[in-house]
Amino acid sequence: MRKRCAILTAFDPYAFKGGIEIYTRQMRDTLRRYGCAVDIYHTQFLPEAARTQSSSPSFHSPFLNSLSQVGRAFYRVDHLYDFVIAQAFFGFAYSPPRIPAFTVFHSTHVQYAEANRELFSPEWYFEVKHLFGLGAEQASTVGKKVIAVSDAVAYEVTRHYGATDVVTICTGVDQTIFFPRLYKQELRDHFAIPRDAFVGVFLARWGADKAIDVLQQVMEATPDVFWVLVLGTGEPCPLHGRLNTRIIENVERSEVAAILSCADFLFHPSRYEGFGLAIAEALACGLPVIAAPVGVAWSVLQEPPLQSLLLPSYSIGKAQVIAAALNRIRRLQHDPDLWHACAEAGPAIVPRSLNLPQWEYAFVNTLGLFDSTSDHTPSVTPRTEPTP
Amino acid sequence: MNTDLPPAQRVFVIAPHPDDESLGCGGTIARYVRNGTVVNLLVVSNGAALEEPDGQHDDIVAARSQELETATTTLGIQSLHALQLPDSQLAHYETQIRKTISEHLTTFQPDLVLAPSPIDSHGDHVTVGRIALQLFRSTPGWALAFYEVLAPLRFNTLVDITDVATVKEKAIRCYQRSLFQQPQLFWRAFRALNVAKSAFVHRAGLFEALWVLHAPPTDHELLDWITYGFQSGDNGPSPLQRVKDIDDLVFALQEKTRALANAERQLSALRNEVAEAEQKLQEQATRLTTLQEERTNSDTVSQISPPAFPAQERHFVRQYLEYAFPVGSSRRAALSMLKRHLTQYTSKSPKE
Numbered sequence: 001m002r003k004r005c006a007i008l009t010a011f012d013p014y015a016f017k018g019g020i021e022i023y024t025r026q027m028r029d030t031l032r033r034y035g036c037a038v039d040i041y042h043t044q045f046l047p048e049a050a051r052t053q054s055s056s057p058s059f060h061s062p063f064l065n066s067l068s069q070v071g072r073a074f075y076r077v078d079h080l081y082d083f084v085i086a087q088a089f090f091g092f093a094y095s096p097p098r099i100p101a102f103t104v105f106h107s108t109h110v111q112y113a114e115a116n117r118e119l120f121s122p123e124w125y126f127e128v129k130h131l132f133g134l135g136a137e138q139a140s141t142v143g144k145k146v147i148a149v150s151d152a153v154a155y156e157v158t159r160h161y162g163a164t165d166v167v168t169i170c171t172g173v174d175q176t177i178f179f180p181r182l183y184k185q186e187l188r189d190h191f192a193i194p195r196d197a198f199v200g201v202f203l204a205r206w207g208a209d210k211a212i213d214v215l216q217q218v219m220e221a222t223p224d225v226f227w228v229l230v231l232g233t234g235e236p237c238p239l240h241g242r243l244n245t246r247i248i249e250n251v252e253r254s255e256v257a258a259i260l261s262c263a264d265f266l267f268h269p270s271r272y273e274g275f276g277l278a279i280a281e282a283l284a285c286g287l288p289v290i291a292a293p294v295g296v297a298w299s300v301l302q303e304p305p306l307q308s309l310l311l312p313s314y315s316i317g318k319a320q321v322i323a324a325a326l327n328r329i330r331r332l333q334h335d336p337d338l339w340h341a342c343a344e345a346g347p348a349i350v351p352r353s354l355n356l357p358q359w360e361y362a363f364v365n366t367l368g369l370f371d372s373t374s375d376h377t378p379s380v381t382p383r384t385e386p387t388p
Numbered sequence: 389m390n391t392d393l394p395p396a397q398r399v400f401v402i403a404p405h406p407d408d409e410s411l412g413c414g415g416t417i418a419r420y421v422r423n424g425t426v427v428n429l430l431v432v433s434n435g436a437a438l439e440e441p442d443g444q445h446d447d448i449v450a451a452r453s454q455e456l457e458t459a460t461t462t463l464g465i466q467s468l469h470a471l472q473l474p475d476s477q478l479a480h481y482e483t484q485i486r487k488t489i490s491e492h493l494t495t496f497q498p499d500l501v502l503a504p505s506p507i508d509s510h511g512d513h514v515t516v517g518r519i520a521l522q523l524f525r526s527t528p529g530w531a532l533a534f535y536e537v538l539a540p541l542r543f544n545t546l547v548d549i550t551d552v553a554t555v556k557e558k559a560i561r562c563y564q565r566s567l568f569q570q571p572q573l574f575w576r577a578f579r580a581l582n583v584a585k586s587a588f589v590h591r592a593g594l595f596e597a598l599w600v601l602h603a604p605p606t607d608h609e610l611l612d613w614i615t616y617g618f619q620s621g622d623n624g625p626s627p628l629q630r631v632k633d634i635d636d637l638v639f640a641l642q643e644k645t646r647a648l649a650n651a652e653r654q655l656s657a658l659r660n661e662v663a664e665a666e667q668k669l670q671e672q673a674t675r676l677t678t679l680q681e682e683r684t685n686s687d688t689v690s691q692i693s694p695p696a697f698p699a700q701e702r703h704f705v706r707q708y709l710e711y712a713f714p715v716g717s718s719r720r721a722a723l724s725m726l727k728r729h730l731t732q733y734t735s736k737s738p739k740e
Binding site: 059060061064072073075076078079092093095096098099122123126127130131134135136138139142 | 527528530531602626630632634635642
């Protein structure tokens with residue numbers, strides 16, 4: 001019998017281009033492939049008649065208030081589903097759960113708040129750490145199975161929230177989209193990137209927590225590097241019109257892959273990441289990654305030669321991190337052997353531990369969707385490069 | 389105030405005793421039946437604890453069962469299940485009651501469950517209401533509506549039963565022995581209760597009060613609702629309530645942080661003002677010193693060209709003149725001697 005699943009999230013996954021929205025669409029596609037009917041509820045789409053809900057608790061935080069409406073409203077329709085998957089703490093108000101429930105943790109707000117404490121106002125710090133983290137996120141672990149997107153997040157969920165029922169399913173990279181391209185020069189032409197430039201890519205939304213202060217200082221100190229900023233939904237970037245800089249916003253996934261493939265390195269200085277999909281995608285595209293030891297970088301970039309590009313932790317000071325970043329950029333720029341070694345190491349790691357079929361297998365297995373009679377061992381199909 | 393009948397195709401009514409369904413929500417049941425909704429009834433106790441005025445107690449269980457069946461037919465209820473547990477002792481049978489209700493929920497699959505309010509003066513009503521609430525927290529697929537019997541209930545829905553009031557009256561009148569041989573008195577009392585609700589909707593009629601829930605409330609919310617926010621619960625173990633409490637604390641902390649930042653800004657502004665005032669004072673002091681110095685310099689100049697001799701010196705000059713210019717000396721010789729002596733005088737130090 002066909003199973004039905006509901007996904008509770010915060011933002012419209014078809015309108016926003018954040019990591020969680022990509023993950024939501026990925027889950028939807030996977031569940032549908034395994035014969036599940038999927039409905040997605042978010043703050044702009046609630047079950048019918050949910051607006052007349054009378055016993056929904058009201059929060060001072062407007063964001064939590066709208067999330068609470070999603071969770072409470074879901075009670076009206078939960079009987080229509082076999083299980084529910086909540087993204088992050090966005091389904092916290094569906095508590096206690098009346099059908100099997102899962103929470104996918106992409107990060108922990110306690111760790112996020114601590115990593116960005118110096119950037120946050122005291123009010124925002126309290127809200128992020130205590131309300132979103134120790135409040136809503138911790139509530140999202142009660143009576144629900146926790147899926148962590150990386151070992152780092154699994155550790156944080158256990159440490160900060162005392163969760164016991166945690167399974168790590170590393171996010172997978174879609175290798176049908178993210179793979180190394182040979183026609184780099186043509187791709188550079190396509191994106192109006194100089195053919196002979198040494199190109200650094202920044203792939204994230206424009207926000208203080210993504211360490212854009214560090215990025216800007218590094219950009220200032222590297223006038224001979226051509227910078228491509230691929231920005232998701234975030235604050236407006238003030239660097240439009242800057243020399244040797246190309247800003248590309250709201251691009252499709254395939255275009256992101258093409259940009260990554262024609263660049264020379266990814267610079268990912270973010271102070272905190274639960275997973276850091278951009279890092280994994282860049283590795284898949286054969287792009288050397290200079291990143292802070294956060295999320296997937298913490299566990300994957302531990303072996304040479306990629307290890308040599310890992311930045312030190314911010315705990316030693318921002319100036320030292322910037323100095324280390326400049327040092328690594330220079331090394332990549334002037335040491336072709338190192339560059340080639342890193343470019344080859346990335347695409348080897350992804351099929352081993354960050355590929356989509358593995359994620360899909362672990363995910364579907366955790367949800368208990370496998371039919372016991374059939375063989376569902378994941379297979380990794382190597383991709384061949386299409387002609388551009 | 390919502391006066392719509394909660395939408396439902398299948399309604400499951402739970403009554404602690406025979407007669408509670410008619411007294412508490414007989415009109416609502418009649419309206420559902422009139423709309424073609426399937427209504428099933430579970431009566432939990434056998435009503436054996438009733439103390440009749442004439443002391444005849446032998447066949448009370450059978451009598452009340454008979455009355456229940458008649459009332460059930462009157463209301464148009466499709467299916468009746470009497471659990472026949474001992475009256476006034478339902479708290480001891482929680483497991484059995486929960487199991488029975490669960491089975492009914494599974495087999496009948498109602499959209500709406502009508503249960504007595506757990507805030508009531510009768511212990512059996514509390515037990516049944518609490519079990520319904522617990523099941524609502526764990527079993528999906530239905531909405532829960534509490535009805536009032538003995539204790540007034542804070543409601544969010546008033547069902548207009550004016551058109552079916554006669555059905556409710558007939559059902560109540562079925563309970564001769566259950567209602568102490570005075571069903572007409574109970575009808576009048578409950579009619580008054582239903583009429584009183586017309587004050588909330590500003591139109592004449594009879595209204596049954598329901599507290600309709602679509603999502604399980606925490607104990608805190610329950611208490612908060614029942615007491616109109618006067619008494620908040622002890623927070624309990626509910627994760628959602630914990631988030632709410634943290635939200636309150638964070639909000640208070642944010643308010644205080646903002647107040648602190650404001651106070652610091654004001655303090656900083658005051659410090660600046662004080663510093664500016666000090667600066668101005670310093671400038672004034674400097675100006676005063678300059679003025680004093682100017683005055684001092686000016687005084688020195690005055691000493692160099694004195695406007696007049698002091699009195700003592702005037703006396704000395706007079707003596708000198710009398711000595712230097714005896715009567716009869718020439719004016720020219722006198723002036724010449726005066727100049728010579730004056731030059732000698734001014735070139736000497738003050739001591740001399």
